[in-house]
Amino acid sequence: MLQAIRNKMHGWPAAVLLGLATFAMSFFGIEGYIMSRADTxxxxxxxxxxxxxxxxxxxxxxxxxxxxxxxxxxxxxxxxxxxxxxxxxxxxxxxxxxxxxxxxxxxxxxxxxxxxxxxxxxxxxxxxxxxxxxxxxxxxxxxxxxxxxxxxxxxxxxTQALPNAVNASTIVTDEEINHYLDLRMQRRDISYAVLPKPQPADASVTDAQIADYYKAHLADYMNPEQVSLQYIEVKGSELKPDAPPSDADLMKRYENEKQRFVLPEQREVSHILVNVPANATPDQQKAALAKAEKIATGLTPDNFAKVAVQDSDDLGSKRQGGDLGWLQKGVTNAVFDSAMFALKKGEISKPVLTPDGYDILWLRDIRSGDAKSFAEVRDQLLAEATSGDKDRKYNEVAGKLSDNTYQNPSSLEPAAQALGLPIKTTALFSRQGGQGVAADPKVIKAAFGNDVLAQGNNSNLIELGNDDAVVVRVAQHVAAAARPLAEVHDAISKTILDQRITAAAKQQADALLARLRKGETLAAVAASDNANVKSVADVVRIQPDVPATLRDQAFLLPHPADGKPQYAAVDMQDGSYALLAVDKVQGADLSKMPSDQRNALRQQMTQAYGAVATEELIKALRAGTEIKIAKDRM
Missing domain, CATH: 1.10.4030.10 (Porin chaperone SurA, peptide-binding domain)
Structure with missing residues (x-):
């Protein structure tokens, strides 16, 4: 076939085709034909x-x-x-x-x-x-x-520079703090009466009603699905360790890793920095150099620290007289390193241009490199080797367990025999978990997963913690089933009665609330139902001696108007209701707020406002930037 095509590619058609191909390659580049670029x-x-x-x-x-x-x-x-x-x-x-x-x-x-x-x-x-x-x-x-x-x-x-700058420029005024405190520490005088639970209109529950309720709420009376597991566990702490390494082994390791124990040459250095602004103009660079040269003139080891405190732009070191401590190669930038290691002990450099600006260095002392002897590091090497052996042993056994149980997915027996590890069994447990390994969320998830539960396979190796892993399989499965009606008969009867009592309590509370809103006093209305009134002054939003449901509702009610309390009927979440009155509302007593707490609050508000401002900044940056997301490559 190819030969036939070749034979026909003669004459003017071939010339035209070749010309087009040559033009295309010269215009687009031959790379377009021999390679393609895919976005990644x-x-x-x-x-x-x-x-x-x-x-x-x-x-x-x-x-x-x-x-x-x-x-x-x-x-x-x-x-x-x-x-x-x-x-x-x-x-x-x-x-x-x-x-x-x-x-x-x-x-x-x-x-x-x-x-x-x-x-x-x-x-x-x-x-x-x-x-x-x-x-x-x-x-x-x-x-x-x-x-x-x-x-x-x-x-x-x-990435923190701009958010930090935004936080630093955020201002929280005293008025904003006072407004927040006035809301947070607002005080309310309240009165309330917890109403006694009424008797239901119908106190008898028939078997037919119980049966109907049971059918309608069958999901509430189910025994949950349960499984029991077989599992093999490998623990690093229970594995028999190999023989400890000999001194010869440790010496060999020492020789191979000797570089670890070599102390590099270090230099104790101080510096004075003259900042050069980012994107500085030539004039700004000349001005910075002139300032640095003026500072360097007359510098001596005796006055270096004093001049650094006065003139250095490095806020991190100027308070220590420019002291940077002991440095070694690679800790600073290459230019700084080169200048530092070119100095002799006691020398002060000329101004050196580094990425931070112009640096003047004073080399105060030199500490030559040295190597620790084998005797000095023997215990460290032994501990590392022992720990490494334990890790290798655990990884070896865990790896074999994983491989064996994968190759024999329908049984743990081959792995148990090959590794000499016992097969253990859990008690039945539900999706809420059980005891021992059955309490681990990863084990629970695997036990009720499709591969283990439905397909009947061994699980993958499940890491329970450091040097602790298991492989599990289902030993017994008990499907979810409804509990017999006879077993839950009494519980359903009580539930029906409780619901009737709660409905009656709400109806009673609504009727009493209507009387309050018509002008009767809380004391009179509560007395008509044999309830006692309790009054609490200066209630705040967090106050443990007032029931939470009442306290929360108290701060949702409007302020009293024209000297008349605001009322509400409150569900106490236990089948009973209470009548609530808000009698008075006062702002916070700011005089009782210590200054240190105000300062702490100011800091918290500054951070909160700064976080919001940073979010707005990022939104603006997003709006001004083309952003493409390839979800299929995530």
Missing amino acids: YVAKVGKHEISQQDFQGRMNELRQQMSAEQGDRFDADAFEKPDMKLKVLDGMIDQQLLLKANEDWGVRVPDQAVRDYIAGIPAFQVNGQFDPNMYRTVLAEQRKTPDMFQDDVRASLA
Whole structure:
């Protein structure tokens, strides 16, 4: 076939076709014929694309965070729901909008702010102080370099820059605080009488009425669906450990990982910073350099700290005389690092242009790098090796359990025999859970899921916690069934009587309320029904000695008018009713509000108002930015 086509491709038709192909390739580029570009972004914010990798990374971070916070209550399936995915993506879009606004408006995060934030992270501290070795070790475990982590921190701080600026510019006036307090701490004088429950007009309940009620409310009298499970559990704490590593093994590990125990060279440095505005003009840069050179003139180790307090623009260090403490390579930016390591002990540098502005450095001391001996770190290596062996043992057994029960989905016996683990059984339990492993939400979900309950398969490996997992299957299934009428006969009779009493109580309360609204006093109306009146002055919204239902209703009633109380009949939620009167309304007594509580309230209101303003800012940024979302790639 191909040869036939080739034979016919001669003459002017071939020339025309070849000409068209050549024109097309020259106009569009040959790449268009040999490769195609498919969009892979999950969202596009202006020109910035949020990739599937970035989105999945954020989902995994949140999943791990929620799992650590919620423990057994964590529901991994929640992260598979479209609403949750869209919520996470919206957050990433908002962050990108804020980062773009920072870029457009010249807002940046200084290096010192990044250093201060990192130094304050407890995971990097030893005895409450930032430790460079711990910093490197933790980052190594996370497979991150200092530069990578600093970029992450800078991006995180950058997304907070505008919201923090909005909060800082939010003003809450004394009048706004007083208005809030006047509502929150409003006082009301109330009177109320809880009415005795009346007798129902018909106190007899027939078997026919009970039978009719039973049929109409059959769902209320069901024994729930129940299952009993067989399960195999693997616990790391119960696994027999392997033999501890020998000194030779530990020495080999020490030699392989010796770099971990090398203390890097460190330098104790102070600095004076002269800020250069973002997007500075040449004149502004010259002015900043001139100021820095003037400061540098006459600087000595004796007066450096005093000048730093007076003239440095770095608010984080100027109060300490410009002291940045002990630094090593990679903690600051490359320019700062280069200048710092070019100095000799005691020297003061000329002004150096860094991303923050012009820095003047004073190298106060040098601490050379050193390596810890095997003897110093032997116990640490042993603990790490032992812990690692336990983890490997657990992962090995759990992995075999998962594989075996997957390959033999209709029985736990093969896995139990292969691994030497017992098959255990739970008691019957409902969807509300039971005892032991049956109390775990993930186990309950699996037990009543289609794969385990309907299909009769073993479950997947279910993580109950650190180094603890199970595989379950249904041992017994009891379907939901109605309880016999004879079993619930008396309970239904009581329910019918209670409903009649409640209906009679409401009818009685409405009649008494009508008398109050016609002008009779609460005392007279309550006495006619053998009820006692209780009066409480200066009731506030949170007051434990007044029933909650009465208190809530009291603050929903209008203010008394023309000296006449406002009345209501209140359902007490126990079958009885009460008559309520609001006799007087007073504003808050602001003189009793301590100043520290007012300041705390001002701070809370500022944060609340700032959050609303930030939401409006993000809405405005969204309105001015083209945003595309590819839900099929989420």
